[in-house]
Amino acid sequence: MEHVLTYMTFIPVAGMIVVLLLPAASHNLIRWVSAAFTVPPLLMACWLFVNFDPANPGFQFVEKAPWIPAYNIQYFVGVDGLSISMVLLTALLCFLCIFASWGIDRGVKGYFALFLLLDAGMMGVFVALDFFLFFIFWEVMLLPMYFLIGIWGGPRREYAAIKFFLYTLLGSGLMLLAILALYFTSEPHTFDMTVLMAQANRYGTQVLPLWPFNELRWGFQHVVWMALFVGFAIKIPAFPFHTWLPDAHVEAPTAISVILAGILLKMGTYGILRTNYPMLPAATADLAFWCLGALGAWNIIYGALCAMAQKDLKKLVAYSSVSHMGYVMLGMATFTTQGINGAVLQMFNHGTITGMLFLLVGVIYDRAHHREIEGFGGLAAVMPVYTGVTALAFFASMGLPGLSGFISEVLVLLGAWQKYPVLAIIAASGVILTAGYLLWTIQRVWLGPTNEKYRALPEINGREMFTLVPLGAIVVLVGVYPSVVLDLLRASLDQINQIVIPHL
Amino acid sequence: MDLNNFQSLAFFWPEILLTGAVLLIVVIDLVAAEKRFLASVALLGCAGALIAAIDLYGAPQGWLFHRMIVLDRFSLFFKVVSLVAASATIWMSMGSDEIRRVPQGEYYTLLLTCTLGMFFMASASNLLTAYLSLELVSLASYVLTGFLPHNRRSSEAALKYLIYGGVASGVMIYGMSWIFGIAGSLDYAAIQQALASKADLNRTALYIAFVFILAGFGYKIVFVPFHMWSPDVYQGAPTPFTAFLSVASNAAGIAILIRFFFPVLSRPIASGEWAFISGVEWPHVLLFASMVTMTLGNLCALNQSNLKRMLAYSGIAHAGYMLMGLAILNNEGLRAILFYIAVYLIMNLGAFLVVAMMANATGSEEIGSYRGLAWRGAVVPAACLTVFLFSLTGLPPFAGFIGKFFLFAAVLREGGAFVILAVVGILNSVVSLYYYAKIVKVMFLEEPDPSDPAIAVAANGLSLLIPLAVLTVVLGVYFSPLAQYAGGSLNFFVR
Numbered sequence: 001m002e003h004v005l006t007y008m009t010f011i012p013v014a015g016m017i018v019v020l021l022l023p024a025a026s027h028n029l030i031r032w033v034s035a036a037f038t039v040p041p042l043l044m045a046c047w048l049f050v051n052f053d054p055a056n057p058g059f060q061f062v063e064k065a066p067w068i069p070a071y072n073i074q075y076f077v078g079v080d081g082l083s084i085s086m087v088l089l090t091a092l093l094c095f096l097c098i099f100a101s102w103g104i105d106r107g108v109k110g111y112f113a114l115f116l117l118l119d120a121g122m123m124g125v126f127v128a129l130d131f132f133l134f135f136i137f138w139e140v141m142l143l144p145m146y147f148l149i150g151i152w153g154g155p156r157r158e159y160a161a162i163k164f165f166l167y168t169l170l171g172s173g174l175m176l177l178a179i180l181a182l183y184f185t186s187e188p189h190t191f192d193m194t195v196l197m198a199q200a201n202r203y204g205t206q207v208l209p210l211w212p213f214n215e216l217r218w219g220f221q222h223v224v225w226m227a228l229f230v231g232f233a234i235k236i237p238a239f240p241f242h243t244w245l246p247d248a249h250v251e252a253p254t255a256i257s258v259i260l261a262g263i264l265l266k267m268g269t270y271g272i273l274r275t276n277y278p279m280l281p282a283a284t285a286d287l288a289f290w291c292l293g294a295l296g297a298w299n300i301i302y303g304a305l306c307a308m309a310q311k312d313l314k315k316l317v318a319y320s321s322v323s324h325m326g327y328v329m330l331g332m333a334t335f336t337t338q339g340i341n342g343a344v345l346q347m348f349n350h351g352t353i354t355g356m357l358f359l360l361v362g363v364i365y366d367r368a369h370h371r372e373i374e375g376f377g378g379l380a381a382v383m384p385v386y387t388g389v390t391a392l393a394f395f396a397s398m399g400l401p402g403l404s405g406f407i408s409e410v411l412v413l414l415g416a417w418q419k420y421p422v423l424a425i426i427a428a429s430g431v432i433l434t435a436g437y438l439l440w441t442i443q444r445v446w447l448g449p450t451n452e453k454y455r456a457l458p459e460i461n462g463r464e465m466f467t468l469v470p471l472g473a474i475v476v477l478v479g480v481y482p483s484v485v486l487d488l489l490r491a492s493l494d495q496i497n498q499i500v501i502p503h504l
Numbered sequence: 505m506d507l508n509n510f511q512s513l514a515f516f517w518p519e520i521l522l523t524g525a526v527l528l529i530v531v532i533d534l535v536a537a538e539k540r541f542l543a544s545v546a547l548l549g550c551a552g553a554l555i556a557a558i559d560l561y562g563a564p565q566g567w568l569f570h571r572m573i574v575l576d577r578f579s580l581f582f583k584v585v586s587l588v589a590a591s592a593t594i595w596m597s598m599g600s601d602e603i604r605r606v607p608q609g610e611y612y613t614l615l616l617t618c619t620l621g622m623f624f625m626a627s628a629s630n631l632l633t634a635y636l637s638l639e640l641v642s643l644a645s646y647v648l649t650g651f652l653p654h655n656r657r658s659s660e661a662a663l664k665y666l667i668y669g670g671v672a673s674g675v676m677i678y679g680m681s682w683i684f685g686i687a688g689s690l691d692y693a694a695i696q697q698a699l700a701s702k703a704d705l706n707r708t709a710l711y712i713a714f715v716f717i718l719a720g721f722g723y724k725i726v727f728v729p730f731h732m733w734s735p736d737v738y739q740g741a742p743t744p745f746t747a748f749l750s751v752a753s754n755a756a757g758i759a760i761l762i763r764f765f766f767p768v769l770s771r772p773i774a775s776g777e778w779a780f781i782s783g784v785e786w787p788h789v790l791l792f793a794s795m796v797t798m799t800l801g802n803l804c805a806l807n808q809s810n811l812k813r814m815l816a817y818s819g820i821a822h823a824g825y826m827l828m829g830l831a832i833l834n835n836e837g838l839r840a841i842l843f844y845i846a847v848y849l850i851m852n853l854g855a856f857l858v859v860a861m862m863a864n865a866t867g868s869e870e871i872g873s874y875r876g877l878a879w880r881g882a883v884v885p886a887a888c889l890t891v892f893l894f895s896l897t898g899l900p901p902f903a904g905f906i907g908k909f910f911l912f913a914a915v916l917r918e919g920g921a922f923v924i925l926a927v928v929g930i931l932n933s934v935v936s937l938y939y940y941a942k943i944v945k946v947m948f949l950e951e952p953d954p955s956d957p958a959i960a961v962a963a964n965g966l967s968l969l970i971p972l973a974v975l976t977v978v979l980g981v982y983f984s985p986l987a988q989y990a991g992g993s994l995n996f997f998v999r
Contacts, residue, residue: 174930
C-alpha cells in the first residue's frame with residue numbers, strides 16, 4: 001500500500017473512463033460499475049484509519065515525484081490528522097452517494113462519469129501537499145459540479161449552476177494570485193506546502209498607523225492572507241459570500257446536495273487551516289478574531305435566523321449548514337486546543353449529519369415531489385421508521401448530548417469562552433435558535449394531524465436505509481466515544497496551533 | 505552574420521517553398537479542370553515550408569538580404585505558428601461548405617500569400633520590410649474577408665476592414681516617418697543605437713511616433729481602441745479564414761510588436777530585464793491598453809448572440825491578456841506570451857472548427873442553434889467545444905490555464921502597480937466564464953426542441969477536432985516541452 005493516496009485519488013478517474021466506455025443504455029450496469037469503483041477508496045480509507053499513527057503530527061503516507069521540474073512543481077501528496085478526517089469523510093460519502101443517485105434515470109452515463117470525476121477532485125484537494133496540485137484539484141472539481149447541478153438539477157438549475165461556478169471561480173482566481181505571491185517570495189521558488197510552512201516566518205509585517213486603530217499591522221502577509229481567505233470563505237460559505245449556497249442546494253439532485261454540504265463546504269475551512277494558519281501565522285493572529293471569530297458567530301446567528309424563515313425543507317437544511325459552519329470558523333479562531341479540535345470535529349460531524357439531512361429530504365421529495373414544510377403534517381403516523389431516522393438526524397444537528405454534534409459544539413464553545421466570552425455567548429444563543437427551527441420543523445412536518453394527501457406514502461426503502469444507516473451509526477458512535485476521531489486530529493492540530501500562538 | 509541577397513537564399517527555404525506553392529496553385533488552377541487537388545497542394549506547400557523552417561533551427565542567427573530581415577529563433581517560432589494555423593485552416597476549408605462555393609485557386613493562393621506575409625512580419629528588421637509585410641498580410645486579408653459571393657455581410661466586413669486597415673496603416677507609416685526623422689535610419693539596430701546615444705532627443709516627437717506606430721500594430725492585434733473592425737470581420741468572413749485571422753494574424757501582430765518595442769525602443773540590461781530608452785515610458789501605455797482591452801472585450805462578449813461575433817470579442821479580451829506580458833517589460837513576460845500564443849492557437853482553432861462544422865450541419869452560427877447540441881447526435885463536438893471554451897476561460901486542467909498561469913506569474917513577479925493588472929485579469933477571467941459557460945449551458949443544459957434537426961458529424965472535422973481537444977487537455981497537465989520551446993524561442997538576434 002505504498003501509493004495508497006494516489007490509488008484513492010485516481011481509482012475514481014479510472015472508473016470514469018470505464019463508465020464512459022459502457023453502453024449508454026445499460027443503466028444498471030453503469031450504476032453498479034460506478035459503485036464498484038468507489039469501494040476500493042472506501043476500503044483504503046479504512047486501511048488508512050487503522051494504519052495512521054495519531055501520535056505523529058507530520059505528514060504520513062507521503063508520495064513525492066517531480067512533475068514539472070522547471071517550475072519546481074511536484075506531485076506531492078500526504079495526509080496528517082487534519083486531512084485524514086476529511087479523506088475518510090470523502091471516501092464514505094462518495095460511496096453512499098452513488099446509492100443515493102440510483103434514481104437518476106436521465107443521462108445516466110454522464111451523471112456517473114461526472115460523479116466519479118468529482119470524487120477524484122475532492123480527494124485530490126484533501127491529499128495534495130503541493131500548492132499547484134492543490135489548485136488543479138480544486139478547479140477540477142468545479143467542472144463536474146457545474147454539470148451535475150446544471151443538467152440533473154431542479155427547475156432553476158441553470159441559474160444555480162452558473163452562480164456557483166462564477167462565485168467559486170472568483171474565489172479561486174484570488175487564491176491563484178495568493179499562491180503565486182507565496183511562490184515568488186519563497187526561496188527557492190516552490191509550491192511545496194511543507195516548505196512554505198517552514199518559511200512562514202520570513203514574511204515581515206509592517207505597522208501602519210491607521211486611525212482609529214493605531215498600531216494596525218498590515219503588510220504583504222495580510223494581503224495574501226485576505227486573498228486566500230476570500231477564496232476559502234466563498235466555499236465555507238461565510239457571510240456575505242454565502243448566497244450561492246441555498247440556490248445550489250435547492251436545485252442540486254439529492255446526492256449532489258450531500259456532497260456539496262458534506263464535503264465541498266469543508267474545503268473552505270480545510271484550506272484555511274492547511275494554508276493560512278501555518279503559512280501566514282502572523283496575519284492569522286491579527287485577522288482571526290474579525291475574519292473568523294466574529295464572522296463565525298455572525299454566521300451561526302444569521303444562518304439560524306434564515307433557516308427559521310424558510311418554507312422549503314431543503315433550503316432550511318442549506319441555511320442550517322451556513323449556521324453550523326459558523327461553529328467551525330469560531331472554533332478555529334480561538335487558538336485553544338478545545339476550540340480547534342472542536343472545529344475540525346465539527347467539520348467531520350457536519351459532513352455526516354448534513355449528509356443524513358439531505359438524504360432524508362431527498363427521500364420525502366422522491367415520494368411527494370415537493371418540499372414545502374407547510375404541505376406536510378403528521379408524517380410520523382405514515383412513515384414511522386423514516387421519522388425515527390429523521391429524529392436522530394435532527395437531534396444530532398441540534399446538538400443533543402449523546403450525538404456527535406453536541407461534542408463538537410461544546411468543544412468550540414469551551415474554546416471560545418476562554419478566548420472571546422462575548423462571542424461564546426452569542427454562539428451559544430445560536431444553539432437555542434437551532435433547536436427552535438429544527439423542533440418547529442419536526443412539529444410541522446412529522447407531528448400533528450396527518451395530511452390526508454400523503455396517507456399512502458410508502459415507507460423508506462432498503463436502499464435508502466443503506467445510505468443512512470452508516471451515517472447514523474457514525475453520528476451515535478462519535479457522540480458517545482468522540483476519541484475515535486479526536487485522537488486522529490489532536491497531534492497535527494496542536495502543531496498547527498503552535499505555529500500561530502507565538503504571533504498572538 | 506550579415507548576408508547579401510544571394511547568400512541569403514540558402515536560409516530562405518520556407519519562404520521559397522511557400523512562394524513556389526503559391527505559383528504552383530495558380531498554374532494548376534489555370535490548367536486543371538479538377539480543382540479538388542488545390543487544397544492538397546497548398547497543404548503540401550505548408551508541410552514543406554514547415555520542414556524547412558524546422559531545419560533552420562540549426563542555422564546561425566543573423567541578418568539576411570542586407571539587414572532587411574532577420575533569422576533567429578523568435579522569427580522561426582512565429583513561422584511555425586503561422587504554418588500550423590495555415591495547415592489547420594486548409595484542412596478546415598476542405599470540409600467547409602462555404603469554401604466549396606468560392607473559387608478554389610484564388611482562395612488558397614491568397615491564404616498562402618497571407619501566411620508568407622506573416623513570415624516577414626515575424627522577421628522584419630527594417631521599418632520598410634515591417635510595413636510591406638503588414639500590408640501584404642492586410643491586402644490578402646481584405647480580399648479573403650469579402651470572399652463569399654452574394655453575401656452582403658461578407659462584403660460589408662471586407663469594406664470595413666479595408667477602410668480601418670487603410671487608416672491604420674496610413675497613421676502607422678506617418679509614425680514611421682517620424683522615427684526616420686528622429687533616428688535617421690529605417691534599420692532597427694540603427695534606430696536603437698541612435699535613440700540610445702542621442703542626448704538631445706525630442707521626447708514628445710518620439711512619443712507621438714511610437715503612439716502612431718502602435719496604432720498600426722494594435723490594429724492587427726486588435727486592442728482597444730483599434731478593435732472596431734474585428735467583430736464585423738470575424739462574423740462576415742468565411743469561418744475557416746476567421747479562425748486563421750484570429751490566431752495567425754494576431755500572433756504575427758504580436759511578433760512585429762515585440763520586435764519593434766523590445767529590441768528597438770528599449771535595451772536589454774540584465775538577464776531577463778529591459779529598460780526603456782530616453783524617457784518614453786511605453787510600458788505604462790501598454791499597461792493601460794491591456795486593462796481596457798481585456799475589460800472591454802469581455803464586457804462586449806457578454807451579450808452576443810452570434811458565436812463568431814462572441815469569439816471575436818473574446819479574441820479582443822485575449823489580446824488584452826497577452827498585452828499584460830508586454831507591459832511588464834521583461835523576458836519572463838515575453839516567454840509567457842509565446843506560450844500563450846501557442847496554446848491560444850490550439851484552443852481557438854478548435855473552437856472555430858466546431859463553429860465551422862456546426863455551420864455546415866445547421867447553416868447557422870447563432871448560439872441559439874446550438875440548443876441541446878449534445879443530445880442531437882453531436883456529443884463529441886459539443887464536448888470538444890466545452891474543453892476549448894473552458895480552456896479559453898483559463899480553468900485547469902486545460903492548457904489555457906497554464907497559459908494564464910504563466911502570464912499572471914510574470915505579472916505578479918514584477919510586483920508594484922502590476923498587481924492591479926493581475927487582479928483586473930482575474931476579474932476578467934470570471935466575467936469571461938459567464939459567456940463561455942453560456943454556450944456550454946446551451947449545448948448541454950438545454951433540451952433540444954423536437955424541431956431541431958439531428959446533426960451528422962463530418963469525419964473531416966473530427967479528424968482535426970479530436971487531436972486539438974486532446975492536446976488542450978494534455979498540455980494542461982504536461983506542458984514542460986512546450987514551455988521550453990516557447991522559452992527557447994525568445995532569442996532575438998539583437999546586435
